[in-house]
Amino acid sequence: MRILHTSDWHVGKVLKGQSRAADHITALRALVDVAEAERPDLVIVAGDLYDTATPTAESTTIVTRGLTALRGTGAEVVVIGGNHDNGKGLDALRSWADAAGITLRGAIGKPEEHLISGTTKDGEEWRLIALPFLSQRYAVRANEMFELSAAEITQSYAHYVGNLINHLAQGFGAGTVNLLTAHLTVIGATMGGGEREAHTIMGYAVPASVFPTSLHYAALGHLHRAQAVNGPCPIRYSGSPLPIDFGEEENLAGAVIVDVTASTAARVREVPLPVATPLRTVRGTLEQLATLDTGPAWLRVYVQEAPRAGLREEVQELLPKALEVRIDPKLLPSAGSGRAEAARAGRSAGELFADYLDQRGHADEATVTLFHRLHDEVMHS
Template sequence: MRILHTSDWHIGRSFHGHSTLDALTGVLDVLVEQVRENAVDLVIVAGDVFDSAAPSAACYPLLSRTLAALADAGARVVVTSGNHDSAARLGFQSALLRDDITVLTDPSAVGTPVTFADDHGPVHVYGIPYLEPAIVRHLWSGVELRSQAQTMTHALDLVRADAAARGGRSIVAAHCFAAGVESTPGVEREIRQGGLDVVPLSAFDGPDYVALGHIHGRQQLSQRVRYAGAPLHYSFGEAGKPRGSWLVELDAAGLSSVRWLDLPVPRPLVTLRGPLDDLLTDERFADHSRQWVRAEYTDPTPQPDPMRRLQARFPWCATVVHLPSASSADDGAGYARRVRAARDDAEVIDAFLAHVREGEGASAVERELIRDVLAARTVAEVRA
């Protein structure tokens, strides 16, 4: 049996205020073609299909079209819910879906598989939706479920017991934060509290393959346990990381091989750093005009209207950050000394500007303006 493991589509997610629906549509179309070209028997979508519990109306047609296209390409499809999805919304019409598309969102059914067959016998697919301990603990009385680790371990115990009774090969699709993964800060919205909700790798012992979702970059925790990651880049921290899915093959004995299938990147991400004038004029940045750009300009002081100016050269500039190249380690004591040593108000203002500008005080033009303002204040006080 040939299985395609994908996850974290995040339909409806924006990228710095820009819709990603068109880009995601194109990437998922390629994924459908890969299913057809590789004669995939089963597609597993391991959670976070939508980006929010209440997706906009425009999100539903993309999901419906893609699931139907995957089935038309010859694959059975199994979808589970993640921590972003509303299990109720994702699963409410599961009974109305075609026979070759299954959506698993009911936590009470984690020990009951969807069973498929190939020339070597049955393959049992166990879908584990994202399990919030406080919400699901009432389903299993007498079991302590205070953390994700405890809850996922219990769910997988149910899977192991059922799989042992049925015999044959087994696959698990789950959505969690497993121990040993490398996440991208600010991308995977945390479902952890301290270290309590990290699921140990040993919890996944047993199944022939474990298809995980939640981490946006591909990860291999063992030969059998993997994250496929998201099909799009959703953060500049992910720039350069491949997008794609795992093509998994089972033979009569279980897991036979796993191969990575790359997906296209509609618009690459790049971080450019340098003085603002260099970013605006230097030819070494010319090739980035069609990419998503994060600009970090290193001028000592903030520059006027940097986003508008940068977007004139980089139309897809999404974010601008001022990161002065020379940083001051002044803890406040140096500033206090400069203020005490100031001989007049102009020097107090200059000391303040040097403090907030990482060492650069007032320019010649600014010093002239400061003198004019202070002189006008003095005249007004005399008249009063």
């Protein structure tokens, strides 16, 4: 059978105030084109369809149309919730999904609901463990978390995930293609650069040993960099279909095609997807920045100029697609190099602010003048 593995769409992402909706539409159209060309039997979407637990109507439209189009290629489609998704909110769409022929598991429910069976058009049977994102609080009872150390909580979380997988794997058959999809961090994998740190720290990581040797392929979501993970079976992150944040600008945007049978090992191919608006980091003085041709990219700019009021506006006039403007860290004073903190007693707010700017290497008379004006308006309003 052939599988198309994708994850971490993060539809609804707003980058420094800029909507990525057009980029997501382009990426999902390209993903559907891949499905039409490759004709997979099964499409797995391994979580984080949305960037937020409260998606807008526009985001919901983009996601549901994308899933419907994937189903329209003739493939079975299985979707799980991720840590950015509202699991129960996704499950509220299950009536729509069932009518559309899409299998949706937003949050953990009864164990039997998470072992999904199917048969390809050529008669090959498959079994799929579908595990949405599991929070620590769900896996480890709240009262236990107060009594356990951080290491014990981590062990308990991994133990719970492993036990759940082993229980569901009992439904695997000797002559079936045995699959798993989950939204989690596996020890040894590399972060992509834009994940939510609180849910990727080691407390949420599990060892690869939680996956049984009877698995033909584990389709994971959560980490945005496409990669394989060493383990007792083929384990892989598909990566995101587009860079989510500037920390991911070097990541390959794409999906994964997997060919596997019950008696042969999985053969994996990475399929790149076009990025309509790439992300790019540039550095330089104003004079140097003025000579750059950055094309359609959204920009993170490190300015190699002394800090001053209005510098951001000058950069954005030169580079209208600069979403993030910072002073190059090389020009900032190192920690501890500033003079000792001045005494506060008897000093005005303006004097303290000017001293703070001086300590931080941002001394600028125009900025201090603007602070005085704002302070006076607030104090006399």
